[in-house]
């Protein structure tokens with residue numbers, strides 16, 4: 001086995017995901033996937049993600065991942081600590 005061919009397969013998988021895989025590349029990729037379990041798994045997972053994305057949204061995701069939406073802050077498990085002994089009024093300055 002050669003790692004360089006695995007790297008090549010990775011590139012081809014990305015081409016596949018980008019819908020840029022030529023027939024020749026597809027042959028090359030499938031040949032490698034037959035021989036390489038690691039890349040087969042990689043491809044299966046990549047494809048699963050693509051199918052997942054395709055199933056949820058009809059449109060392809062935007063190419064740029066730069067803009068990050070502000071999401072809700074993570075919930076804190078111990079948010080409100082009950083102070084039974086010390087009333088709030090006593091703590092207020």
Ligand SMILES: [Zn+2]
Nearest residue numbers: 006009036039
């Ligand atoms: Zn491989």
